[in-house]
Amino acid sequence: MSPLCRWLMVITPLLVLPDSALCGGFRPPVSYIAGSEPQSVVLGDFNGDGRQDIAVADGCGDFKCTTTGVVSVLLGRGDGTFGPRHQFVAGPEDSTADYIAAADFNGDGALDVAVVNTKINVFGKVSVLLGNGDGSFQPPVSYDTGPVPVAVATGDFNGDRHIDMAVINTSTGDVSILLGKGDGTFKAAVNYLTESSPQGITVADFNHDSKLDLAIANECGNDPLCRAGSVSVLLGNGDGTFQADSGFLTLGIFPVAVAAGDFNHDGNLDLAAANACGTDPTCTTTGSVSVLLGNGDGTFQTAMNFNAGVDTVRLTVADFNGDHRPDVAAVNYQSGDVTLLLGNGDGTLRPAISFPVGINPRSVVAGDLNKDHGQDMVVANQLSNSVSVFLNRAP
Numbered sequence: 001m002s003p004l005c006r007w008l009m010v011i012t013p014l015l016v017l018p019d020s021a022l023c024g025g026f027r028p029p030v031s032y033i034a035g036s037e038p039q040s041v042v043l044g045d046f047n048g049d050g051r052q053d054i055a056v057a058d059g060c061g062d063f064k065c066t067t068t069g070v071v072s073v074l075l076g077r078g079d080g081t082f083g084p085r086h087q088f089v090a091g092p093e094d095s096t097a098d099y100i101a102a103a104d105f106n107g108d109g110a111l112d113v114a115v116v117n118t119k120i121n122v123f124g125k126v127s128v129l130l131g132n133g134d135g136s137f138q139p140p141v142s143y144d145t146g147p148v149p150v151a152v153a154t155g156d157f158n159g160d161r162h163i164d165m166a167v168i169n170t171s172t173g174d175v176s177i178l179l180g181k182g183d184g185t186f187k188a189a190v191n192y193l194t195e196s197s198p199q200g201i202t203v204a205d206f207n208h209d210s211k212l213d214l215a216i217a218n219e220c221g222n223d224p225l226c227r228a229g230s231v232s233v234l235l236g237n238g239d240g241t242f243q244a245d246s247g248f249l250t251l252g253i254f255p256v257a258v259a260a261g262d263f264n265h266d267g268n269l270d271l272a273a274a275n276a277c278g279t280d281p282t283c284t285t286t287g288s289v290s291v292l293l294g295n296g297d298g299t300f301q302t303a304m305n306f307n308a309g310v311d312t313v314r315l316t317v318a319d320f321n322g323d324h325r326p327d328v329a330a331v332n333y334q335s336g337d338v339t340l341l342l343g344n345g346d347g348t349l350r351p352a353i354s355f356p357v358g359i360n361p362r363s364v365v366a367g368d369l370n371k372d373h374g375q376d377m378v379v380a381n382q383l384s385n386s387v388s389v390f391l392n393r394a395p
Helices: 003-011 017-022
Strands: 032-035 040-046 053-059 069-076 082-089 099-103 110-118 122-129 141-144 149-155 164-169 176-177 189-194 195-206 214-221 229-233 247-248 255-260 270-275 290-292 304-308 312-318 327-332 337-341 353-357 362-366 376-381 386-389
Touching: 017 099, 032 082, 040 099, 040 376, 040 386, 053 082, 053 099, 099 149, 110 149, 122 164, 149 195, 164 195, 176 195, 176 376, 195 270, 214 270, 229 255, 255 312, 270 312, 290 312, 312 362, 327 362, 337 362
Parallel strands: 040 362, 195 255
Antiparallel strands: 032 386, 040 053, 053 069, 069 082, 099 110, 110 122, 122 141, 149 164, 164 176, 176 189, 195 214, 214 229, 214 255, 229 247, 255 270, 270 290, 290 304, 312 327, 327 337, 337 353, 362 376, 376 386
């Protein structure tokens, strides 16, 4: 960050406009057709050219929403622009494509994708599409999870250097662990209870034991009246199994996503959660972002809430203004914007800066799309059938 930006941040801590206009911010977004009802977006180098590409889970496949969901891939040109989409079937016939994650599941150096599939009255699936290394994918291979899976996260849960998957199932209130065999196939799922209606998941080491743990945002917590949501933490044993949820931490109303970052620079990972209704049970005002500071032992402090937009549904953590402090970008489904909440470095967040996007944004990711060392954003817009690309001004 430039000396001018640092000076402005010191003398005008409550002013948003100078910080946004002179100390980062984003160029006007550029939109690309992504398919029908895009639900989730991920970045990765899918054709091995050293440039970031975009992969999108398109819930309905075609624009009439009558066929199987697909994965749309937009190959990056390295300057922050992208080519036309290429589509690949994302799962079983007539199933949707609701969430996407990228990893190298078979160790061949080419990125693969995992896609969560749902279908009315049918047991949920997670489908794996192995990458060919040129931006194309092999046909999906599907695995059973639980009823209505909604999100998938990846990591090596048992220390065998093979990538595994964790899929959360909202109907049964549990998480399915599928251990990878290293060849792109997976063992049968083993399920662990969370709380009521899990919606979001992140993977990290929260207690410094070098074993991956899970944090899961539960829309209703364990409250049958759904007055408050929660986050469950399942500590990993390092062998692919997980300890029972040791208790739940209350968040705002309807938390639907969670991410990790060290927001107060104490060396312990913290959590940020997106609450669709903020603290308003009527769900008519702003959503919020909750920050829970980690104690370093897998436990967390009481949530601090910060206003976002209306119906906050997904978020990502990155350093968007170059001050080496984690920030949060959150998409707001009803208000049709993405809000940037800059971190102060002490665990608190600044007031939200809003950027309009397409109709009903559903997902946001961050990455350097044009190799200028600034963190850019990509937002999937469900009803605009598009992705919006925001390039960081990167002063």
